[in-house]
Amino acid sequence: MAVGWKRLIPSSSPYLGAGNYRLDAYSEFLPAPLLGWKPYDAWAFPPSEFSEDDPHGWQVSQFEETLELQPGLLHVGKQILHKLERLIDNDTSTGIPKLDLQENPYWPAELAAEPQLPHEKLVTLLPLALSRTQDDKGRTPWTLFGNSEQGPSKAFWKSFYSAPKKEIPVEEGIHFFARLLHAVYGETIENSKELLQAGFRILREPEEELPSWTEPLTIGDRASVAKVKYLLTFRPFGKLPEAIRQAYLTAKLCLLPFPGSLTFWGTKLYQKLCEELPHAQQIPLLLNIVRHRGGNGLRVPQSGFLHEPNAEHPHSHHRGAQVKNTYKRTHRWDKILRDQDELSLIGREHKLTHVLFSTIPDDLELYDKPMARNVQLWFEDGRLLLDGPNASPEQLKKAMKTVQAGGLFGYRFLFPAMQVGKHTVYWHRPLVMYRNAQGEATLLPNAPMGYLTAYDTQKPKLDKAIELWPRISSHPLASVALALHETSKSHKTNVTVLNCRKLEEASRLMKHKPLPRSFAQQLLTRSRGETLDLWLNSLPNEALATEVRMLIEPVPQPLILKKGAKVPASLTYAKSARRSFELDYWKTISSLSEGMFLNKNNADIVLDETTRKMLPYHDRQLEPLSEHLLAYYRKKVSSAGLKDQVLIGDIPFRWRTDFDYSWMGGWLKNDEGAAERDLIVMIPGKDRSRAVIMSDHYDTAYMADKYYKELGGNGARMAACGADDNHSATAAMMLAAPIFLEMSKKGLLGCDIWLIHLTGEEFPADCLGARALVQRLVERSLKIHLPGGKTKDISKVKIQGLYVSDMIAHNNDHEKDVFQISPGVDSISLWLAYQAHMAAEIWNESVPVWNKDPEREGKPRGRRSPHGGAIPEIAPFLQLNGQIRQPLDPKSTLYNTDGQMFSDAGVPGVLFMENYDINRSGYHDTHDTMENIDLDYGSAFCAITIESVARAATERPE
Structure with a gap:
């Protein structure tokens, strides 16, 4: 029978079958990060969270602990101690809200009435509920959910175990208490005998499970406290024996932890809310911590009270300090670097009701969506109003009407905690802090680490958790x-x-x-x-x-050079390192971007009057564009003589959302049936059970300088020409087709190559086609639709890897000749990145030889066309710097593309993208035309992408 973390790993996928793997747009619902096990797990390497020889451990890297968790604990702890200081000063206007202290057994009247506690050092052993969450920049920071829903004591005592019923050595436990008493009170203690002599005792609750070595330190309710100086207990102050309460109030006894630090578990409102929302016990502490993005610390989602005045609730009364009626929106298109703090850089604050529910075009602008799926709302009397992550469209609509009618509502933004399989995982980690002699909030180093709980995601039962223990891997x-x-x-x-x-x-x-x-x-x-x-x-x-x-080979390995050859061996460069290839690449981009196809956004056309007046005609042209692409491939397949071997078709689906966007003509098309489609060309290899995918997206974005008035726009939503974003990648696939067809015909492909044009990457569709494909891959429900109404089931083919290209023909003016190879999180993704790296190495070593050709030798470096559509003159081939940007690299832009969908689901993949410049002209604007295409750069990058796919389809991961 499986034990520990292996109980979290499904024996078979729970997502098999059409409709079993829902994948919403991340702009509409940011889901849990999937760790330890991925839905599409055919090629996964054992994850970093688990170790085969440690079934009860959860591995946390030393980098996470030092760079993220420790700074985060200190940041949160300082805020908590500040609140507790105000509490003992009886200043509830800047401390814990008065309503949360009413009938709170942890802060009874006799304690609240005591204005002076001079001996109180505000020691906290406060268990925080932490987990990793996903944000809109592809990061998975450790996140504060609040105080532990497992109660105030369990995480602390679980710290003295390393597995179920397995205690840590007694010396480690005694050493912690000795360090704590020394740090806070100056006591010097070497062993358990001296700990006892120092007057340290424990008063336990009947349900608490303590390690056996604590028995000599434990006292009962009737024991004398005359010789007790330090008492460790998590019991509510109001339920302590009279002698203990009086000894504390008269400064004869120190209570550990400070009784006020336990008040978060005594709030009546959230105890009631727990009846409908099992993890609501986390909320009281979270309400006292300000929003923080994470990065060098813990992510803290915004929480508070929303006040919509009406006749019954004209004022917020006692909740006034917790009312936060605005919210700073962020999204993946923010012109902010990934390692910057967007909350400090973004100035705009939006009305919270609009952030949660509004679908009005002007509220959403170009990149926003309602966020109600990532929020929980409750009435001020503790009844649940909305559990966003699990809400139906009807529940969302009902909550919206209730809020619009007015009142006072509690809320917290909830980005779901990390999942392993069908289990949600939290880390309950004690926050061990105190006020030092200078009155500063101080974090005790090397404090108890707590434990982790894994609950069934759909039916969480707090008393049925699978328990694991954190290990800081070194x-x-x-x-x-x-x-x-x-x-x-x-x-x-x-x-x-x-x-x-x-x-x-x-x-x-x-x-x-x-x-x-x-x-x-x-x-x-x-x-x-x-x-x-x-x-x-x-x-x-x-x-x-x-x-x-020690991690790197001592001597570089030379590239393979066949006898008599002047350049390293390659699979495709004989076809792509040519002037004719460059010309075809330019002409293909030009025809796609500046030819007959204009309205190429999935929402087209938007039905507002401003947009309609600006458009020369009012039809969405994704459909004729897709037919153009399919016709092109049919022609190439026919010319290759492979009509009976190559399948060409589409993957149709409907665009569905929780909210109504009937102002989008493209969205409305889906009322009538499956109006969206990915396009697929299946080129056969020797092993038909495996495939490597080459993909793009063939829709284009709305132009910011046509929409935003501060950029000269008038509110119109008009699709860009998309020369770089993303017809540069579409053209690469079109030019790759005849090369791969020839390789297939010669029997050179080890497995299939699938060319898949994805639809709807741009907003508002937001990775629509990628999500549709990922769903079908995970569900094993993928079918290709062929001419004449025929279909073919291709769900049993395993995807060996995927390369998605997004913007590959604009050379960054500030850092030239650089492109990114951005892999997903798994080992096969890194293998794919290595294939791309080798493709670039071979290209770069070949360039000096190729440039000796008379038509290129001595020519100046390539320049952009001075007349937009005019073909640039021939120039030397460029050597390109292909940087491998892993997910933790702040310059990886995998998150801002379809590639994120595949990586999160476990489909091995790599993003090809130019050296992304978020502030340049020509991105999502009227200048995304041939004027910003660099032919020498783009054709070289295009050739490298083709070679990479060919390499991945002729080799196999180890």
Whole structure:
């Protein structure tokens, strides 16, 4: 029988069968991050969270603990101690709300009436409910959910176990109490005997499970407290024996933890709400912590009270300090770098009711959606109004009408906690803090770590949790890198630590084999021209350099050069390193972007009068564009003589949402049937049971400078030409087709190659086609629809990997000749990135030889066309810097593309994208035309993407 974390891993997928894997747009519902097990898990390497030889452990990296969790605990703890200070000052206007203290057994009248507690050091052993969540930038930060729903004491006592019924050594437990008493009260204690002599005792509750070594320290209700100086108890102050209460109030006894720190579990409102919302006990503490994005700390979602005045509720009364009627929206298209704090940079505040429920076009602008699916709402008397993550469209509509009618409503934004299989996982971690002699909030280092609980996601039962214990996993490189971080917080040090983290993660995913030197170099964040050797030599100490070198092969491996050949062997460059290829690439992009296809957004056309007046005609042209693409492939397949072997068709589906968007003509089309479709071309390889996917998206975005008035627009939603975003990728697939067809005909493909044009990546559809494909892959329900109404079931084919290209033909003016290879989180994704890296290496080594050709030798570097559509003159081939940007790399833009959908579900994948410049002209505006296409850069990048796919389809992951 499975034990520990293995109980979380499904024996078979629970998502098999059409309709069993719902995947909403992340702009409409940010789901839980899926850790430890992915729905599409055909090729997964054992995840970082688990270790085969530790069935009851949950691995947490040393980097997470030092860079994220410890700063987060201190940040949250300071706010909590500030509230508790106000509590003992009897200042509820800036502390715990008075309503939360009414009939609260942890803060009875006799305690509230005592204005002076001079001996009180505000010691907290307060268990926080933490988990990892997903945000709109593809990050999965540790997040505060509030105080532990398991009660005030369980996490603390579970800290002294390492597995069910397995106690940690007694010395470790005694040492913690000795350190605590020394730090807070100056006591010097070496062993359990001295702990007893110091007057330390424990008063337990009947239901508490304590380690056996605490027995000599435990007293009963009737015991004398004359010699007790420090009493550890989680019992409500109002239920303590009279002698203990009086000893505390007269400063003869110190209670650990501070009684006021337990008030979060005594609030009547949330005890009532727990009847309908099992985790509502987390809320009282969360309400006292300000919103924080995470990053270098814990993510803290906004919570508070929403006041919509009406005749019955003209004022918010006692909840006034907790009323927060506005919200700063963020989205994946924010012009903010991934490692920046968007909350401090975004100035706009939106009315909360609009944020939650409004579908009015002007409220949504170009990139927003209602957020009600990521919020929980309740009435001020403790009745549940809305459980957003589990709400139906009808429940959303009912909640909207209730809020609009007015009243006072509690809320918390809820981004679901991490899931393993069908279980939701929380870490209950004690916050051990105190007020030092200078009155400062101080975090006790190396405090008890608590434990984790995993609940059935659909039917959580708090008393039926699967229990795990945190393990801070250590690696020599991490230890040395973080020691450097302790001595310096400079930008250079932070980059060095990030590089160490990236190399360590790559090593783990490559099963601890030495990283190829060229690959390791491209993983690094480094200055232009800085090589791996230069970076290694610049490391600040030999200990760090030694640990890094242990991960990397000592000598670079040369590329394969066949006898008599001048350039390394490749699969496709004989076809793509040509002027004719460049010309075809330019002409294809031009015809797609500036030809007859204009309204190419899935919402087209938007039915407001402003937009209608601006458009020359009022039909969505995704349909004729898709027919154009299918006709192109049929022609190429016919020319290759493979009509009977290659399948060409589509994957139709309906665009469905929880809210009504009837002002979008494209959305309305789906009332009549399946109006959306991905396009697919199946090119056969030797092994038909496997496939490598090459994909793009063939829709285009609305133009910001046509919509936003501050940019010169008038509110019209008009689709961009999309030369770079994303016809540069569509053209690459079109040019790849004849190359792959020839390889198929010659028997050179080890497995199938599927060319899949995805629809609806841009807003408001938001990864629509990718989500539809992922659903069918996970459900094993994928079918290709063929001409004549025929279908073919292709659900049994395993996807060996996917390359999705999004914007590949604009060379960044500020950092030229760079592109990103951004893999997903798993080992096969990194293998795919390695294939792409090798494709780029072969290209770059070949370029000097190719450029000796008379038609290129001596030519100046390529330039953009001065006349937009005019073909640029021939120029030397470019060598491109293909940077491997893992998910933890702040410059990875996987999150802002269809690639995120595949990675989250467990489909191995890589994003190809240019060196993304969020502030450039030509992105989501009227300048996304041929004027911003760099032919030398784009055709080289295009060739590398084709070679990468070919390599992945002729080899197999180990």
